[in-house]
Amino acid sequence: DEMHGMDRFLKFRDLWDLASFVAHGQTEMNEFIAPRTKEARGSAVDDESFYFALCAPCHGDTGIDMRTMPAMGRVASENPWKALHKILHGHPGEFMPAWQAALSRKQIKNILAKLQTLPKRKR
Numbered sequence: 032d033e034m035h036g037m038d039r040f041l042k043f044r045d046l047w048d049l050a051s052f053v054a055h056g057q058t059e060m061n062e063f064i065a066p067r068t069k070e071a072r073g074s075a076v077d078d079e080s081f082y083f084a085l086c087a088p089c090h091g092d093t094g095i096d097m098r099t100m101p102a103m104g105r106v107a108s109e110n111p112w113k114a115l116h117k118i119l120h121g122h123p124g125e126f127m128p129a130w131q132a133a134l135s136r137k138q139i140k141n142i143l144a145k146l147q148t149l150p151k152r153k154r
Contacts, residue, residue: 041123048121048129055131058119063140072110073140075089075148078146081138084146085130094149104149 063072083092086103090096094103108115118139121129126129130139 038100041077044121044126044128045123048123052120053128058115058131060112060115063115063143067133069108069111071107071144071147073137073142073144073149075141076103078141079145081134082142086142086146089126094146095153102150102153103146105148105151107143107146108151111143111147114146115139118142 064070065072086094090103097103100106103114119126119129119131121127130142130153
């Protein structure tokens with residue numbers, strides 16, 4: 032069938048992430064990030080359990096376990112818009128899911144704030 036060939040280009044989880052992006056649309060990032068300071072507009076301690084349940088299994092408790100990417104603390108601090116985009120929409124070709132439809136805006140703000148407290152460099 033016609034859809035059967037699509038998995039050569041996009042895996043099911045990538046299609047799911049794309050559907051989430053289309054269904055939930057773009058996000059006003061200033062709601063999540065203070066543009067001048069780059070600080071997340073959340074609390075690093077509120078909803079911290081979401082980081083440990085959703086992010087730490089792959090990225091580690093300190094956000095430095097992925098060999099193929101820089102430390103999450105560095106990305107979230109230097110380019111929080113990129114980090115927010117990955118949280119909201121996932122990462123194509125990787126097992127990084129889109130959380131936009133699953134988490135509240137407050138929870139996403141708090142996860143981004145938590146990321147900004149993590150180490151900026153790998154050991």
